[in-house]
Amino acid sequence: MNQKLVSISDSVKEKYKGVKFGFLFVENIKVCKDTDTFSVLRRKVEKEIKDNICSRYLEDKNIKGWLKQFKEMGLNPNQISPAQIVMIKRICNGKNIPNINVIVDLANIMAVSSKLPVGAFDLEKIIGQITLRTSKTAEKYLPLFEDKEELVPENEIVYADDDKIFSRYSKDCDLTKITPQTNKVFFVIDGTKDNSREEIMEYLNRLESIIIENLNGDITRKEVIE
Numbered sequence: 001m002n003q004k005l006v007s008i009s010d011s012v013k014e015k016y017k018g019v020k021f022g023f024l025f026v027e028n029i030k031v032c033k034d035t036d037t038f039s040v041l042r043r044k045v046e047k048e049i050k051d052n053i054c055s056r057y058l059e060d061k062n063i064k065g066w067l068k069q070f071k072e073m074g075l076n077p078n079q080i081s082p083a084q085i086v087m088i089k090r091i092c093n094g095k096n097i098p099n100i101n102v103i104v105d106l107a108n109i110m111a112v113s114s115k116l117p118v119g120a121f122d123l124e125k126i127i128g129q130i131t132l133r134t135s136k137t138a139e140k141y142l143p144l145f146e147d148k149e150e151l152v153p154e155n156e157i158v159y160a161d162d163d164k165i166f167s168r169y170s171k172d173c174d175l176t177k178i179t180p181q182t183n184k185v186f187f188v189i190d191g192t193k194d195n196s197r198e199e200i201m202e203y204l205n206r207l208e209s210i211i212i213e214n215l216n217g218d219i220t221r222k223e224v225i226e
Helices: 010-015 036-052 061-072 083-092 102-114 197-214
Strands: 006-008 020-027 118-122 130-134 157-160 165-168 185-191 218-225
Touching: 006 020, 006 218, 010 130, 020 197, 036 083, 036 102, 036 197, 061 083, 083 102, 102 118, 102 185, 102 197, 118 165, 185 197, 197 218
Parallel strands: 006 130
Antiparallel strands: 020 185, 020 218, 118 185, 130 157, 157 165
16 A cells, blocks of 8 residues: 555645545556546536536535535636536536546546545645645745746645645646556545545445446555544
8 A cells, every 4th residue: 555645734624624635646546538438427427417406506515515615715707717517618608528538537527526626636746745724925836737837826725745736626737647658546635624535435435436447546545634
């Protein structure tokens, strides 16, 4: 089992009571562009959203919880929205979940299905311990698919390792993105005080089942941190 330390900082626990996340460490996974199974999964969740969510997605408990979370962090959801809400709005506007690769697609499928942020990162590019913490003054990160660092607003909740911020709730870091060479993945599902430990574990179990059945990956660690 990978013994890398995974934690939530005291400052986040104190300021954002009830914040929690579940994660999987997955090894021996093969990243490909697409499969018939994942194409079907994308279409299935898109239909579920169109049939059941588009007309009333703002009533969903998890969406309301994350809009509130962004406001508590000082972010304007009308300018920077939680990633799962961006994807749901995309579907409601008649577009599909984009096919990036099976790992990124699975994170998007789970995000749309759970209405929670779901991330997937190259575990071998994460240096040292993983901490959910608040960003520091003048701290920077390299946005996904960019070649220039940008400032992160102070006191925003971020995922960081010993070397860098590798994820914001609104956008991930380019350095830990999933590529065809990725072999080990850190999947994370984020919850607020409105989500129970059991609810997060239920989504982790669903994610684990898809990985085992369709990607032949080995789950080496599964936990909920709070």
